Amino acid sequence: MKTIADIAQLAGVAKSTVSRYLNGGSISVATKRKIERIIHETGYTPNNFAQSLKAKKPNIIGTIVPRLDSFASSQVLMGIDEQLRDLNYQMLIANTSQDLVREIESIYSLYNQKVAGIILLATQISEAHLKAFEETNLPVILVGQQHDQLYSLIHDDDSAGYDLGKYVLKNGHRKIAYLGVTEKDIAVGVRRKEGFKRAISEDDSCEVNYYETSFKMENAVEVTSSIIESFDPSIIVCATDNIALGALKAAHLKEIDVPSSLSIAGFGGYDVTGIIHPGLTTVKFHYEKVGRMAATSLVALLNGGEIPRSQLSDYQIIERESVDNKLKR
Amino acid sequence: MKTIADIAQLAGVAKSTVSRYLNGGSISVATKRKIERIIHETGYTPNNFAQSLKAKKPNIIGTIVPRLDSFASSQVLMGIDEQLRDLNYQMLIANTSQDLVREIESIYSLYNQKVAGIILLATQISEAHLKAFEETNLPVILVGQQHDQLYSLIHDDDSAGYDLGKYVLKNGHRKIAYLGVTEKDIAVGVRRKEGFKRAISEDDSCEVNYYETSFKMENAVEVTSSIIESFDPSIIVCATDNIALGALKAAHLKEIDVPSSLSIAGFGGYDVTGIIHPGLTTVKFHYEKVGRMAATSLVALLNGGEIPRSQLSDYQIIERESVDNKLKR
DNA sequence: CAGTTTTTTGGAACCGGTTCCATTTCAAGC
């Protein structure tokens, strides 16, 4: 493996001259040509470690994700990756497999790897998180959750919940089940639900029940079954598309037709929701775009720029077949 | 930020002694205690760049993936990640967004980052790939594709195709459409199909047509429509689950009942195939396990171990509702 | 063409670790 010293020797110049050539200092055309040729011939590439050591400007951004095998995270990761590439940064992914302890560990581990900053696809923010960020002093952007002490970038969960609530009412549903998740997850568990609640509260002829399940499809299948048996709503609104998929499965198992006997809606906008039958009515979030925004913001922050404490990303309701219009028949 | 020199000074010893403490050299209990305390107090962590510079034993493995938002890649990544963590390595992911040029660039870029080795979730292996591997001299493990000059780890596509072919025959289907992909993809485009062909050729009462589409669902929907119109098979066997999902969609659009009027099967074993209705009969590959195997193998290779040139991972057929048994009625 | 300014270049120090080697310390052996 060639080093800068080798190149300098071959070109008959000093190390510093080669370094200048690489980083754009003033150089005569003649020496530039020489070095150019040698580098080309030898296929020399600078050692990244040595560069980062002296320069102290690491070009790696750490991204912490709770899981790799979810549509939402993948999309966000794609967005971050694309944008960082454009900005000449590398992305180092730390997967925590939904283990909060591992999340904290990852912060320190990334710190250890001397990343320039961290993008955290967050689920919950604990004291340990704040402590870790403070101790490592790394710039952080939160994606998907909000926290007043940190920069964050979130989906407009509240409005999304509200709009979907309005949509449900507009379609004539009055006996409604909302299948949510733990309130520990502020964005998905609280804000979506609160937005939804607000919309529903504007009509007092409604009967609404709220339920809770995990993020897993299998659990959603079970819970949905029992909801149908005990409450028999005309629509089940699910806090994520995965849960909605589980609800659909439950309906099929019970041989209940969707949407004529039961409507189902979700949040997310996952690709599969469009390919299945019946197509799932859902609120689509722009994951990839959020990823790009996160990357852009973090890099701006690294370069001493000012960014808003909290940024919102929009959404849109995609109407498909899984929600019945009660008023049309 | 503290450096090893600071620690040494605070502890009243030499840099080298601190280094020995960190890396396990012979040290007296007294100095060990002292250093221990200082490090604990200051929260010192060694600079990774400086370490890697001298030590030349990078602990980062590069993984090149064609896309992040596919079930298969995500699962493999999870497997690699889990295993590498256990083996004390970090994973650096390079996403190429299915761009072959970017794949080559990534090899050089990872080389530049001084990764210890590369795991390539491959689609096609070109001359440029071989050249890049040779020039960088990085150890490589191929996942999903085979090449005689490289270590590889593949699904048993040929047998999987054969077994699914047998299964289709066993269920009494005799008018069969096989919807494959480009033959540039040896594993998916050639081997699965060849295995399938071999099974079918053992029964001469069969009418089989072979078609080709892309990996995208939308294309599969169109192609399936035209297959139904022109050939009207009793079953469509799809080279991937995504394609099968597209085929299912096409059948729904045409109001053809699956499986009573048309059977559909796929390869992959993606999670959604179990949640949709009708459940998709598919050949399940063990992606996560393959990821673990890849990580284990690469690390073995790095430590001078011997590993087989080519390793096979098994599969299993999951019978669900999308394939009709013609002989039972 | 001497004097001054600007550009180009080389040399040395430095980044924060690791490692080799020489020296000191210490306990065991005779």
Place this chain on the structure above:
DNA sequence: GCTTGAAATGGAACCGGTTCCAAAAAACTG
């Protein structure tokens, strides 16, 4: 008590770059 060997430690060199500074070369200036 002196020798010997092993363990502990310090000092210096080194990894492969970047950067500062001063010297050399080239380009103006009057």
